[in-house]
Each structure stands twice: as C-alpha cells, then as structure tokens.
Amino acid sequence: MPGIIPNKLYFRIGEVARLIVVEPYVLRYWESEFPDIKPSKSKSGQRLYKRRDVEMLLKIKELLYGERYTINGAKKRLKDWGREEVKEAEPLEVKVPKQQLSKQIEAFPAKEEEPDEDDLSAQALDLKGSKTLKKIRKDLEVLLDMVKA
Numbered sequence: 001m002p003g004i005i006p007n008k009l010y011f012r013i014g015e016v017a018r019l020i021v022v023e024p025y026v027l028r029y030w031e032s033e034f035p036d037i038k039p040s041k042s043k044s045g046q047r048l049y050k051r052r053d054v055e056m057l058l059k060i061k062e063l064l065y066g067e068r069y070t071i072n073g074a075k076k077r078l079k080d081w082g083r084e085e086v087k088e089a090e091p092l093e094v095k096v097p098k099q100q101l102s103k104q105i106e107a108f109p110a111k112e113e114e115p116d117e118d119d120l121s122a123q124a125l126d127l128k129g130s131k132t133l134k135k136i137r138k139d140l141e142v143l144l145d146m147v148k149a
Contacts, residue, residue: 004019004048005019005051005054005055005058008051009050009051010040010048010049010050011048011049011050011051011053011054012046012047012048012049013027013028013039013046013047013049014024016049016053016054018056020054020061021053024059027047027057028047028052028058030057033071033075034056034060034074034075034078036056037053037056037057037060038053039053043115051100059078059081060074060078060106063077072110
C-alpha cells in the first residue's frame with residue numbers, strides 16, 4: 001500500500017519506487033531536480049535512500065501529481081515548508097557561565113519599566129521568538145558599536 005513506510009534504515013530504489021508508486025527512472029530524475037534528495041550508494045553502486053528521503057519523495061509526488069505543481073513550483077513549495085519548520089522550531093536555550101553573564105549584565109543593563117498593554121499583546125503574539133531575535137539584533141549592534149569605538 002503506498003504511503004506506508006516500513007521501519008528500516010535504508011531502502012533500495014526498487015523498494016522506494018514500489019512504496020511511492022512511480023518508476024525508478026522518475027526517482028532518479030527527481031534526484032537531479034531536488035537537491036534535498038541525496039541517496040547514498042552501496043559498494044555495488046545501488047542507491048540507498050534514508051527514511052527522510054522517502055518522506056521527501058512522498059511530499060514531492062503529492063505536490064507534482066496530487067496538487068499539480070510544476071517542478072519549479074514544487075521546489076518553491078518545499079523551500080517554503082522548510083522555512084515554516086524553522087519558524088516553528090523551539091528557541092534554543094543557551095547556558096552562559098556566570099563570569100560571562102556578569103559581563104553581559106554590565107554591557108546590557110535591563111530596563112526597569114512597567115510593560116504597557118502593547119508589550120503584553122506583543123508577548124502573547126511572540127510565539128516564534130521574533131521579539132527575542134530583535135533584542136539579540138539590537139544587542140549585537142551595540143556590541144559592534146563598542147568594538148568599532
């Protein structure tokens with residue numbers, strides 16, 4: 001049944017062709033068009049697809065055959081999906097040693113002011129960390145000015 005991916009590390013091109021229900025030459029063509037599809041090769045030269053490759057090929061087939069995208073349109077849509085996944089990713093927690101933290105506090109003193117309603121609504125909408133990124137950018141600009149001086 002197409003769409004069900006067995007729990008394996010690697011898949012040969014024939015297995016992938018049966019899973020996705022396309023001919024092997026179509027898979028080889030998609031490899032040349034979509035740089036994210038990168039099967040490794042066995043010692044005998046057989047293509048070995050990882051599960052991630054098979055999942056990506058299923059997305060490509062859905063875009064091309066199901067939603068009727070062109071190759072270029074499918075490439076753009078996959079790129080957009082990649083950006084969406086990055087935006088949805090959790091922010092990284094960085095642990096700073098206490099010595100560096102004290103230097104950071106001196107360089108960037110915290111503002112002690114009451115948040116207004118706009119700040120509160122912005123925090124509620126700040127699910128993707130854009131406010132944090134703006135703060136980091138501002139801090140980096142201050143550091144750059146300090147270095148230039």
